[in-house]
Amino acid sequence: MRTSLYAAIAFALLAGRAHAARFTDLGIANGQMTSLSHNGRIAAGIAGESGWRWAKDRGPSVLTGFVEVEGMSAWAQPVAGAWTNAATLDVAALAYSNSDLVGGPVEIGGLPGATGLDGTLSVGYGVSDTKVAVGLAYDDSGNAIAFRWDAGNGIARLDVNRPDNYSRANGISADGSVAWGWNDQDDGFRSAVVWHDGVPTDLVDAQSNPVGEADGGSRDGSVIVGSGLATPDGSSAWRWTAAAGVQPLGVPSLAPGRSAVAAPASIERTALVARHPERASARVGDAAPQGFPPASYAFGVSDDGNVIVGRSGAFPMFFATVWTPATGMVRLDDYASARGVAIPAGWSLMTATAVSADGLVIGGWGIDPNNALNSFVIDLHDDTPREALLEAHGTVDWNDLPDGPFAGVPVGTPVTMTFRISPDGFEVEPGEATSYPVELETFSLVAGTASDTLVATPSGPNVWIANDYPLSDGIHLFDTPTTTAGQSMEFELFNPGGDMFDSDDLGRINRTFGPAFFEKASWVVAAGGQFGMYMALDSVSIHDVDDGSDVIFADGFESQP
Template identity: 50%
Template sequence: MRIRVIAGLISLTLCGAAGAAGTFTSLNLPNSQLVTLSEHGRVAGGSYMGGGAWRWTAARGAQDFDGYSGMNGMNSWGQPQAGQHEDANGVLVAALAYSNSNLVEPTLLGGLPGGVALDGTLSSAYDVADDGTAVGLAFTADNAVAFRWQGPTGMVELPRIDTDGASRANAISRDGKVIVGWNDTAEGFRRAVKWVDGNITEFLDADGLQVGEALATNRDGSVVVGEGAGKMGDEAWRWTAATGVQAIGIIGSGSFFDRAYAFGVSDDGNLIGGASGFGFDRKAVVWTPAGGMQLLTDFLAARNIAVPDGWTLNSVTAVSGDGKVLGGWGFDATNQFNSFIVELDRVPAQRAVVEAKGTVVWNDLTAGPFAGLPLETPVTMSFKTNPEGIEIDPGSFVRYPIDVATFKLEAGNGSDTLVETQAGPLLGIANDYPLSDGIHIFESPLATAGTSMEFELFNPGGNLFDSTDINNVNRTMGPELFEKVGWSVFQGQGGQFSMSMMLESVTIEDECAIFCGRFED
């Protein structure tokens, strides 16, 4: 009996030099504040001033999350996003949203053992790592404290230096190893701290003085940024193990209360976004090693990126990991709160490189290059795709033509390739379609007469991709991410004979092996 299973995946690449000048996009969300971006800036998330949460993609625009009071962070692919959602009793608790669709129930994280709700809130998730570890703030009978949540162990309180003071975890590195936030001092001031392997330490400047909140970290926790540094304690700061805490400046509005904040940082640590000033007079700023702190408006003008007339840019609240996209909020031409996204440069669409590796787990083929191959024989499939896809459902399912000349299916001493047909061959990428992510090469003829190949992936959690853009999936994936994994060569009418492979890994990488066109200075 032939069983159609779904399999395993891809490696894709984008390459290329920097393209056209970047763009400024208004999200057209009145009373919104963008707070988080995915790795490549394809997904944005945030909250409304009066409560509520939303997710934005270019293909779908903004979509509200039912039942959420706010959204604070996301993993590399925007799935999940971390925030607050009402539980069955109407109490707000930390929650994760794993899909674009409200048909998928939120994952409610609850509270700490013995936790007590304050003003209708028991806990709130502020960020989530790529392994699903969530962090944030939860209320106990005595205080507000930082927590870490993991599926197998649930929610646990993170240690505090001052056990009488409040604490909060603001962010977690994408690899889940470093958590940053704050813990009150005995005097009631917030001091920056980090947790590594469950141990807490504080950030100190070169004079051994405490600094204010740690607000964000890069992918591996090697760069941390925050606020409350400098002699007056009013500058934003940047930390690495090599440099320690360094104040990175302030641009004042003329008020005694001026303060600078660093809210987001790229993975290489060379682009920081934030705000400087006081109240609604504060301005959006960026920092780079070469340019130091500067107004976002000046930074964009130097790159010929036009800001629409009437806009006042108040804050950069998120920086994509690849350093190509900024997100923030300000006042638009109607003088309403609104959110924006700035794409700093455009990389032309490039072909994607797809590679999958596995081993033979079944083989009764009687003819062709793979006949007689023993079990556990290594198998590799690789090919490139055309960057211009065919939209089946915009933003949800796109099919990309496979370059047959680059296709190789190799096992043992045998190899085969796909052949051209009127309809393909095609590689399909699904993003939340309707609820899941996937990769699909439906049954396609091989060069060996009477044989065909099928190769698919199915991920019901919808947490593999942040879009159907084939140039924006850069990761290595194993079979544990897929509900169903399969990969087969069929021979004869109805697939009478077959060879099946077990997927070991799929790598998705840029063809030029770097972030091509990446902002460097």
């Protein structure tokens, strides 16, 4: 049915009322965020001697047995850190959202022959979307060694150019091919390293001097950021690409009338540093400060490399920062305020540790109005409710329907299904499953020259978007009648890995999947329990409807039957 001009204008005006960008206090006592998911809707970090995971719709939860969490995959399945095992040793481990339901985390363990140091065998610092983990492990001499792990090959050293010196891998690309971290020089200072398929490259400045530490990278590993680049203004954060090499991001000074906040002694993680004599991550405080001159640090970078977050200041006075090509390095509170986010009174933003893929969600930690260490998320999305467009392609795999438009459609015939999904859904489980209405007038199922559509039911039709429910993600259009009497259609995609989405919210969904991604892909037009046209899935895409098209006239000019 076409929409009237006046109704369409009213709808467009209503849809255009943006939900404002916002600041969220995570409410995690002594919490220091270390990582964010792809869309910024899941975070993780450290709180004293424990690890935690936070979800936008669920809030924070303690990860049982974890002493720290340092990184996560794009969809936060899993997070990487260290937990205390049955032998009371702290070892690298991966935690999923339902680890407590399925026997606990995946334990990575230690290097062969290692007995650990001060009760620690290893710590996971990053994990790829392909479930490859990297981090630090102690060898049989108690030396800190960068490692790589996957389920098939187990844990192994990452090669470095100075194997007798300490090293650590701080993160890894989404596909597991690029890792980044550091390897100490002979004088004890760190030297940033990037590994491509396990081959190490030391990063240097324009004068071939080593730079300190690689702390973050884009999802494809093409942009690496870190700290420790010597400049006339102090120790600078830097950005690296293969084409441009290491480029300084600057060391901002305090503006007149502005102040930084002294880091409480608690953030220096003295207990953790005692377990990790190679020194703790600068993201959450380093008990071996680089000295009192001004310094800047970069800890996270967007997918395009153009939003970089970190901190600046002179120990122990710090403030959170953001760098973009347009702004240079500026204070995070100023950057947020210029984009409509009011930082609550009493909050001091000390460190920005992570940024979402699109650069619009920034997370970190600071001092809250209670003068306590706490974590925050700044979300710069307008969060206007948006429709989603689902499009599936496949081929007829079997067909014995006796009647209806698809009767006789031969095997191998191409099939396309498209429809829009309304954002006005019913939340089944917060952050885990929402049932969204299918906009029936947009639904189309075409096989060759034949087509059909769905019909309204008392409760739908609806599509379930599932995220971590309790681990799996999926798209579920349950059995729904078509216009052909006695026939119905089902479209169910089930991903047991839980790495499709980082929220069941319709907004910010922009992905395409092939059939290998799903454990179950059921797509069928059925007639009772006896006959059916079964379709093999080739691809499915789900995208936000936010393409700048003319929404007022998209379905016609005036209402007509």
